[in-house]
Amino acid sequence: MCSSSVNPESKASKIPPQAILMILLIGGSFAADSFLRFPIPGINEPHYLSKAKHYWNPQWGSGDFFLESSNAHSFFYQVMGSLTQWLSLHNTALLGRLVAFLLLAMGWYRLVKVLVPGIWSPLITAWIYLGMVAIGNFSGEWIIGGIESKVFAYGFLFLSLASACEQHWNRAAIYAGLTISWHPVVGIWGVLCGGFSLVCDWYRKRRDFNKATYRQTLRSVISATGLLILCSLPGLIPSIGLLAQGNSEQNFAANYIQVFYRIKHHLDPMDFHLSSYVLYAILLAVWLILKRNEGPSFPNRFFQLFIVGTIGLACIGLLLGAGPRPASEMPYYAFRMSLLKFYPFRLFDALLPIAVTISIVNAFQYWIFQNENTDLKLLLIKKTSLKQMIPLFSFCIFISAIYSAWTFPPIHKMPPAQRTDWIDACRWIKNHTPETALFLTPTHQSDFKWYAQRPEYVTIKDCPQDAAGLIEWNRRLKYLRKWGQNYYNNGFDENAIRVLNNETKITHLLVKRLGPFTTLKPIYQNQTYKVYELP
Secondary structure: OOOOOOOOOOOOOOOOOOHHHHHHHHHHHHHHHHHHHOOOOOOOHHHHHHHHHHHHOOOOOOOOOOOOOOOOOHHHHHHHHHHHOOOOHHHHHHHHHHHHHHHHHHHHHHHHHHHOOOOOHHHHHHHHHHHHHOOOOOOOOOOOOOOOHHHHHHHHHHHHHHHHHOOOHHHHHHHHHHHHHHOHHHHHHHHHHHHHHHHHHHHHOHHHOOHHHHHHHHHHHHHHHHHHHHHHHHHHHHHHHHHHOOOHHHHHHHHHHHHHHHOHHHHOHHHOOHHHHHHHHHHHHHHHHHHHHOOOOHHHHHHHHHHHHHHHHHHHHHHHHOOOOOHHHOOOHHHHHHHHOOOOOHHHHHHHHHHHHHHHHHHHHHHHHOOOOOOHHHHHHHHHHHHHHHHHHHHHHHHHHHHHHHHOOOOOOOOHHHHHHHHHHHHHHHHHOOOOOOEEOOOOOOOHHHHHOOOEOOOOOOOOOOHHHHHHHHHHHHHHHHHHHHHHOOOEOHHHHHHHHHHHOOOEEEEOOOOOEOOOOOOEEOOOOEEEEOO
16 A cells, blocks of 8 residues: 555646645635634634643643543644744634645645646635535534644545545555544544545456555555554554543443533434435435546545445444434443444545535536537537636635625624623633632633633533543533522522532632622623622
8 A cells, every 4th residue: 555656547647836826725715714604712722722722831721620631632732732832822723724724725735636627626626615514514523614633634634535546655644644643533534434445446456466466565555554553643642542541331421421412413313403414415416426427537436435435434323323312222322322422424524515516526527528529619618618607606606605604603602792791701800810710600601711711610612531531521510500409599698609619619700690699799790791709
């Protein structure tokens, strides 16, 4: 798998001089959609970048339960966390997005150039893709959004797929290893789907193999595997260590919390919306129809089989998750949820729209040039029409996606007045409370640490990924719920405050509706929020 020779069937060619401009246009399109649809901080940026900042400076946010939990994405924290020592969280997110989208654009350009003819094809497919994913997704997976580890991982995955299509196996293995380092789940599923694609293609050509071919293939496999493992170690070692933590009882409880409660919108197929199934069924049907027009070259075969591999993983996920609810009524549900936690729908969700966009543009090419007997003058007219129609069509889709991002506010953001009060309260806390303060914050907020830069007792969004951490996270949420229920009817009196402080060591409250507190007066308040200091 490691030979540098290029198959004669490969469509790959040297990157032309205009490649830099094309990559910048693609990256700029990704960035425009990202900044409009997910203003900084995006929904996951406080989660990832706060952890990265704490990774490099443990004193920052000391006492925060999530920040002091295990590090599932160590490589991301090592790289991006270093920037937080010099830049603010906002500027780190800004720089991180620009770099990640540039990498993503490079991978996109390389992959599409291998699979689709035409100078402008990478940009056209990017615009169509942005319009397509603006409609929805299958399991909550996205590529263009805020900055987190998987954005870098998909950039390297595209580079790996492009190199594999060109049969540059050494390069493909290095990029695949870097994909695993940035995001082990994306990388490992990508390697498995790539291996599936190669095995299928080799089986198809097995009669052409001889002893020399087998020896060369074996050497290639050994060499590429070594490079793959070497480049994946920075992300693979922490992930293996994370999986090895906890006993069987802890792992069972943690798997149930993760799969059927905390991130069931990503993992439990019974929780996906019917509209998501319909949307992706349509996309799959379109791809199966259009891909028949694509040529039999190795790059096309490899990429199509790769997509088939992602479909197979999604089908396995459906079989694992399908059944009655509560999930405990499913046969072998402990085993099934232990596999569901590895995101079997992730690559299918992310890559099927990309495959459809590639097939759409290829179908236009096929439709125009399929008749070899076409009159030359008519053919020239068709070529001219194609050059004008496809870019215009894709640009209209892109503008529609940008307009929708501009018009409709992000679903996770608060109304403008409440958002202003939230940021105002957080900044007051940053300037007027000690760094050692431990806060109880409203349930569904996600960026308190981003603005207030103070530790939190527990939040729904900031969930650890190790078994013991997941169980403790769940215990803390249940305790707060029970504490609130115990004192809600009689009022939150001095005894309620003393119990909360003794059990949790919380020193401050930032509340919206919680209360009234009969013995406490707010040390700060605005139209929406109040800040209390516990005695």
